[in-house]
Amino acid sequence: MPDRRVDAADAALDVALRRAPEVRIPPHFVNRVVASLPRTPADPPTSPWVLPALSLAGAATLASLGWTAIALGWAHWFSQPPVLAAVLGIEAAASLAWVWRVFRSPR
Amino acid sequence: MDDFTELVERHQTMVFRTLARLTGDRDGLEDLAQEVFLRLFRALPHFRGQAQVTTFLYRIMVNLVNDEFRRRQKARRASPIEEEERTLEHSAPGPLELLEQSQRQEAVEAALLRLDPRDRAILTLHYQEGRAYEEIAAILDAPLGTVKTRLYRARERLKVMLKEWTSTCRIEG
Numbered sequence: 001m002p003d004r005r006v007d008a009a010d011a012a013l014d015v016a017l018r019r020a021p022e023v024r025i026p027p028h029f030v031n032r033v034v035a036s037l038p039r040t041p042a043d044p045p046t047s048p049w050v051l052p053a054l055s056l057a058g059a060a061t062l063a064s065l066g067w068t069a070i071a072l073g074w075a076h077w078f079s080q081p082p083v084l085a086a087v088l089g090i091e092a093a094a095s096l097a098w099v100w101r102v103f104r105s106p107r
Numbered sequence: 108m109d110d111f112t113e114l115v116e117r118h119q120t121m122v123f124r125t126l127a128r129l130t131g132d133r134d135g136l137e138d139l140a141q142e143v144f145l146r147l148f149r150a151l152p153h154f155r156g157q158a159q160v161t162t163f164l165y166r167i168m169v170n171l172v173n174d175e176f177r178r179r180q181k182a183r184r185a186s187p188i189e190e191e192e193r194t195l196e197h198s199a200p201g202p203l204e205l206l207e208q209s210q211r212q213e214a215v216e217a218a219l220l221r222l223d224p225r226d227r228a229i230l231t232l233h234y235q236e237g238r239a240y241e242e243i244a245a246i247l248d249a250p251l252g253t254v255k256t257r258l259y260r261a262r263e264r265l266k267v268m269l270k271e272w273t274s275t276c277r278i279e280g
Contacts, residue, residue, distance in 0.1 A: 013266060016215035017234035023123040026137055030115050033144045037111070 058098075062091070111151075115144050118164055121236070125165070128231045129172045131220040139175065143167050165238070165246045169228045176224055211269075218268045226261035233258055 026032070069078060078084055122140050127133060146167045147160075154163060219227050225247065232238040232246065240258075244251045 009266070009269075012211060013215065013262070013269070014234070016212050017230060017265075019212060020124040020235050021127040021133075021216065023120070023127050023133070023136065025119055025123055029119060029137065029140070030112060032137075033115050033141055034112055036141060036145060037148050 058095075111148060114147075114160065118161065121161070122164060122168065125168055125231060125236060126172065128216070128219070128235055129168065129224070129228060130175070131216060139171060143171060146171070162242055162246055165232060165236070166248075169225075169246060172228070173224055214269060214272065215265070218265050218272075221268065222261055222264060226257055226264075229254060229258050230261050230265075 069075065078087065119140065122143055123136055126136050126139050126143070130136070130139065143164065147164060150163070150167070154160075219230065222230070228247065229243060232243045233240075238246070240251055240254050243249075243258075244254045247254065
């Protein structure tokens with residue numbers, strides 16, 4: 001007998017869980033949604049190769065600038081600690097600005 | 108835009124009924140449902156058809172309701188009228204009163220609201236929406252085993268809650 005009571009309670013719980021709550025959809029809901037949509041279309045998704053390609057391009061530019069500096073005989077000048085620190089500082093700031101622009105700018 | 112309008116028309120009932128059960132609320136549904144479709148619209152360019160639109164919509168709803176609950180909790184903690192809100196909450200019919208009126212359905216709704224939002228979502232998606240375990244796992248981004256375990260435990264907790272309330276009713280009655 002107790003088993004039958006448990007079964008009945010289980011079945012009643014099943015029924016209650018399966019029964020969806022009654023809801024009333026406002027008559028102009030679809031119009032309201034459509035009116036709230038942004039006018040400008042959303043940006044297309046960024047291709048997955050864009051970020052690595054831009055990073056590679058940046059690295060190549062830096063390498064060519066370094067190579068040019070060595071070719072012009074400026075290597076000893078760059079090896080001075082204040083100049084090296086200044087150049088590295090500018091590069092770090094530019095990289096951070098670029099990363100911020102890519103990841104934080106509104107899309 | 109016509110395609111999106113059709114999409115809203117096709118899924119609006121499902122969105123309203125799922126939100127109703129996840130929030131246990133009937134008043135703020137329109138705003139929440141509007142936000143769901145707005146998020147869907149924004150996400151559509153990123154939607155590559157790996158999943159069905161319904162799966163995507165369920166995921167948006169679960170995340171939105173979780174955000175909403177977190178926001179309400181934070182507001183309740185920060186609000187100086189916390190006591191007033193508590194009074195309002197208690198003025199709503201509790202599970203005990205509802206059972207006394209033999210309204211099992213409403214008692215289950217009330218018990219559902221006492222569960223963890225994630226467990227409530229799993230129960231709703233499985234029982235009300237008839238979604239397979241695999242789809243629920245995809246919606247919640249959770250392992251299949253976790254979904255099955257949580258579903259079983261959540262159901263057991265519901266049963267315990269309802270049993271306790273029933274016995275309290277008998278004692279008080």
